[in-house]
Amino acid sequence: MQIGTKAQRAVGHAAVSVRLAHLWKEIKLNRTLYAMLAPYYLIFFTFTVLPVGLSLLISFTDFNMLEFPDWVGWRNYAHLFVRDDVFLIAVKNTIVFATITGPVSYVACFVLAWIINELPPKIRAFATLVFYAPALSGNAYIVWTLLFAGDSYGYVNAFLLKWRFILEPIIWLKDPKYIMPIIIIVQLWLSLGTSFLAFIAGLQTMDKTLYEAGAIDGIRNRWQELWYITLPSMRPMLLFGAVMQITASFAVSEVATTLAGFPSVQYAGHTIVTHLMDYGTIRFEMGYASAVATVLFGMMLGTNLLIRKLLLKVGE
Amino acid sequence: MQHLLFRRKKVSRSLAGDLLLFLVLALLGSFMAMPLVFVINNAFKPINEILKFPPDFFVRNPTLDNFTDLYHLLSNSWVPFTRYIYNTLFIAVVGTIGHVIIASMAAYPLAKRKFPGKSFLFTIVVLSLMFSATVTQITNYMTMSWLGMLDTHWAVIIPAIGSSLGLYLMKQFMEQVPDALLEAAQMDGCSEWRIFWNIVMPIVKPAWLTLIIFSFQGLWGAGGAAGSMFIYSEQLKTIDYALNQILAGGIIRTGPSMAATLLMLCVPITIFVLSQSSVIQTMSTSGMKD
Numbered sequence: 001m002q003i004g005t006k007a008q009r010a011v012g013h014a015a016v017s018v019r020l021a022h023l024w025k026e027i028k029l030n031r032t033l034y035a036m037l038a039p040y041y042l043i044f045f046t047f048t049v050l051p052v053g054l055s056l057l058i059s060f061t062d063f064n065m066l067e068f069p070d071w072v073g074w075r076n077y078a079h080l081f082v083r084d085d086v087f088l089i090a091v092k093n094t095i096v097f098a099t100i101t102g103p104v105s106y107v108a109c110f111v112l113a114w115i116i117n118e119l120p121p122k123i124r125a126f127a128t129l130v131f132y133a134p135a136l137s138g139n140a141y142i143v144w145t146l147l148f149a150g151d152s153y154g155y156v157n158a159f160l161l162k163w164r165f166i167l168e169p170i171i172w173l174k175d176p177k178y179i180m181p182i183i184i185i186v187q188l189w190l191s192l193g194t195s196f197l198a199f200i201a202g203l204q205t206m207d208k209t210l211y212e213a214g215a216i217d218g219i220r221n222r223w224q225e226l227w228y229i230t231l232p233s234m235r236p237m238l239l240f241g242a243v244m245q246i247t248a249s250f251a252v253s254e255v256a257t258t259l260a261g262f263p264s265v266q267y268a269g270h271t272i273v274t275h276l277m278d279y280g281t282i283r284f285e286m287g288y289a290s291a292v293a294t295v296l297f298g299m300m301l302g303t304n305l306l307i308r309k310l311l312l313k314v315g316e
Numbered sequence: 317m318q319h320l321l322f323r324r325k326k327v328s329r330s331l332a333g334d335l336l337l338f339l340v341l342a343l344l345g346s347f348m349a350m351p352l353v354f355v356i357n358n359a360f361k362p363i364n365e366i367l368k369f370p371p372d373f374f375v376r377n378p379t380l381d382n383f384t385d386l387y388h389l390l391s392n393s394w395v396p397f398t399r400y401i402y403n404t405l406f407i408a409v410v411g412t413i414g415h416v417i418i419a420s421m422a423a424y425p426l427a428k429r430k431f432p433g434k435s436f437l438f439t440i441v442v443l444s445l446m447f448s449a450t451v452t453q454i455t456n457y458m459t460m461s462w463l464g465m466l467d468t469h470w471a472v473i474i475p476a477i478g479s480s481l482g483l484y485l486m487k488q489f490m491e492q493v494p495d496a497l498l499e500a501a502q503m504d505g506c507s508e509w510r511i512f513w514n515i516v517m518p519i520v521k522p523a524w525l526t527l528i529i530f531s532f533q534g535l536w537g538a539g540g541a542a543g544s545m546f547i548y549s550e551q552l553k554t555i556d557y558a559l560n561q562i563l564a565g566g567i568i569r570t571g572p573s574m575a576a577t578l579l580m581l582c583v584p585i586t587i588f589v590l591s592q593s594s595v596i597q598t599m600s601t602s603g604m605k606d
Contacts, residue, residue: 240488
């Protein structure tokens with residue numbers, strides 16, 4: 001018995017060391033590849049992985065940035081879901097927001113990129129610029145505060161009054177009923193960003209011979225071409241776009257605070273990220289803010305896994 | 317070949333479809349171009365039109381006053397104005413070039429080679445995209461002070477070089493490069509470096525041209541956001557910080573502020589147009605063939 005286990009252990013050790021030796025050999029074999037990875041990952045670990053790891057740790061503490069953090073276990077998380085009513089409003093708003101803007105903007109990014117790709121090359125760059133303009137022009141969405149100004153001089157109010165749709169001006173950005181829809185419209189308008197350009201570049205790198213082969217194989221119109229050829233070969237970009245749109249639609253905050261103010265009336269424009277900023281940059285409760293960030297991270301991750309499964313079905 | 321192309325055109329493109337697509341595009345386009353039109357119009361408005369109530373969308377009597385006012389405001393600043401421009405350009409150019417090269421270099425093995433630790437290295441990059449930057453800023457500040465990088469341009473540049481977006485984008489594009497091409501190059505005795513630089517990078521040119529836009533745009537505008545946190549010395553500050561200081565002078569400076577917004581926008585737009593038109597050119601000259 002004793003001897004048997006000893007022998008087994010020895011064999012186990014041998015197996016482990018063989019595996020390690022094998023691993024080492026493979027690493028040495030691929031040293032050029034690791035040299036290529038090194039500069040990027042050195043920076044990435046220092047300035048991304050380390051802070052994220054630290055903030056995961058901090059989410060279990062009470063940390064005001066002056067004193068050394070106190071370990072409090074799950075208290076921040078319990079507090080978030082049980083006692084913080086405003087957080088639950090923020091979660092609700094964020095989910096409503098993301099389920100509308102996420103899919104719509106994702107489809108819009110692709111469809112517009114595809115339409116632009118059908119244009120003659122000369123006007124393609126111009127059309128791309130026009131559609132990318134909101135994302136390119138930084139905080140130009142301030143122009144929307146003019147459109148939705150609450151007095152009779154706001155463009156939307158003036159128009160509606162003139163055409164007798166309403167009798168008195170609507171205070172758009174101070175009315176909980178309208179805040180959410182307006183933020184959604186503005187965010188959609190801004191959303192032709194990273195994924196849109198990535199799709200355009202993706203359509204440019206497509207293998208043109210695939211289309212010729214498709215025409216021979218009986219592809220009859222541009223819709224079939226889109227579904228059976230373009231979409232499947234764009235899958236890497238579609239995945240990339242999905243991650244970008246998910247993070248963008250869950251992380252909405254700046255537009256909400258610019259348009260609806262902070263805090264917004266009855267928290268109608270309050271999202272998870274505005275909640276996070278409230279605790280992180282105003283109240284300096286970093287432990288609590290980190291817990292909010294972790295919850296948000298979990299939500300994005302779950303959505304992303306779901307989308308990934310759906311995208312694998314494209315073109316079947 | 318000619319015959320094939322012609323047939324494809326005839327089979328898969330209908331006039332009605334073309335018209336419909338064009339209409340959709342024109343309608344949406346006029347809606348999307350609004351902010352640019354707005355900024356351009358406001359930059360040329362005289363002060364009485366800017367303060368006019370109700371505001372007009374379009375300018376009536378265009379003037380260059382806003383630009384001359386801006387020039388006078390800037391020439392009085394404490395640090396010579398060109399210094400701010402230099403700082404911004406330095407951060408944006410070094411950061412963009414560094415990010416494109418270093419992220420692409422790391423993306424190549426992840427997309428095209430097998431080695432231990434590959435899926436782990438890639439997964440954490442994608443995951444990191446989903447973590448809010450607000451909370452990591454504090455810990456980044458601590459790291460910077462340990463490394464002695466505070467109050468230098470590198471505090472903005474280095475994290476930008478290692479940002480997740482570029483690696484993810486480049487990796488997804490490099491996956492499409494046909495394996496046969498790389499194998500052929502290997503047979504011919506190309507080193508991994510040569511394959512990466514001379515074969516893969518030219519094929520994914522549209523991808524890195526696009527990445528240049530993202531990176532430059534981010535550093536040009538938000539160099540100030542990260543900059544205001546990590547850089548204190550006045551002579552190291554960026555142009556958008558300087559402009560904000562000058563333009564915080566209240567409503568009477570709205571005009572120069574609009575002029576400044578327009579001038580600040582010109583640079584990213586130029587980069588955008590240059591890069592997009594060469595994205596489209598690459599495609600017409602060199603088809604990617606298996």
